[in-house]
Amino acid sequence: MYKKANLGWLKHWDFMILDLICLQVAFISAYFIRHGVHLAYENKLYRNMAFVLFLIQVCVTFFGESFKNVLKRGYYKEFTTTFKHVCQIILIAVFYLFATQTGEGYSRITLVLTGIIYMVISYIARILWKKYLKTKGVVGKGNRSLLIITSEEMMDIVIDNIRNNNYEGFQIIGISLLDADRVGETINDVPVVATLDNVEEYVCREWVDEVFLNLPKEIPLPRDLINHFIEMGITVHLKLIEMAKLEGEVQRVERLGSYTVLTSSINMASWKQAFYKRAMDIAGGLIGCIITGILYLIVAPCIYIKSPGPIFFSQVRVGKNGKRFKLYKFRSMYMDAEKRKKELMAQNRVKDGMMFKLDHDPRIIGGDKGIGGFIRKYSIDEFPQFWNVLKGDMSLVGTRPPTIDEWDKYELHHRVRLAIKPGITGMWQVSGRSDITDFEEVVRLDKEYITNWSLGLDMKIVMRTVGVVFGKSGAM
Structure with a gap:
């Protein structure tokens, strides 16, 4: 979400399994x-200890962030990290044996040898696995898009550097040159997509998760441009030597390729926060999908009898940072609803057509x-979106995903709404969604949610959403 810290063991599950x-x-x-x-697992004490070591290893990995930035670490850093990881596991194992009073029957030599052998083979395994990943080109295959902004002179070097050290797993979607107009050309298989004059518009309209700027000294740092990106919810990486006063709510020093960069964004979730939010989404998505299946048995016949056709309605929406996905709902409108939308646009309650809301x-x-x-009043039509949550296109709590025609009307500052995954519910939905017709107020509430995001805030919004839905039922 926004700019997320590395997901530690979750991101590098292969290293965890290897460990x-x-x-x-x-x-x-x-x-x-x-x-x-003799087989160690035949002895009950040692069999139990093997399981305990497994649990300790998982906990240390999770809470100790043992594999955070693992692909970026050199030999010495990997050695010290592995040593620390092994020491933590063995010390906790010693405490367990002491606390359970089983230490007398367990060989201390076996425990010490376990730590030494574990240290050696784990370190070697990590080094060899990293070399394998780099050799096979696995490093760099991810789902986050990166736009490079640089000069004509530096473009080849920057592209090669990011590709060869792409530990974050970026998809390089394009390059923008600030000192030349070569839009339409391809450089090292990367398309030139914008110039200084239109790069803001490109970022606003396309799927761009993050931007990296690397400019020569003779080109002044475009601070206004960078601040506009941050305002739009884009994560910006700036080579540290170019460090400037930016408007990001959160800033941190990181590595991008072989560069040391200052990363600025509107907010930043730790990997643990991101894990908990995704875990909440998966749990909610599973429960929601089960309820959707039950509702289908009741709602589907009613929909089909009144309006023969598909029970589900799907529509392409714009998700996080401009990435498009297909959203699902129970169909609550007649089959020609999309065709009639243009005829009814004059009655739209939201000015400028930034959203579409009608009375009756x-x-x-x-x-x-x-x-x-009925199904719209009680938000029953929204339940199939739990499948979108389970797939990862959406979250339980977020911002409303715009349609493509709404997205095309966005001004630059509106883009901040999509700095996170869209949600089934959100800040403005529980703030009187039927009464808010000013889109700027919607943007303000969404930005407030993004800037102040926390797991507690998500829980509060979920509970308020339940209250709103059951409040409708009580008023029936």
């Missing part, structure tokens, strides 16, 4: 050395008091 194997191999090897050629929309199946009006 789990190394620990068990070390445990078995230490048992062989101390007790001879004639396209609703059966009108406000029919089946279409």
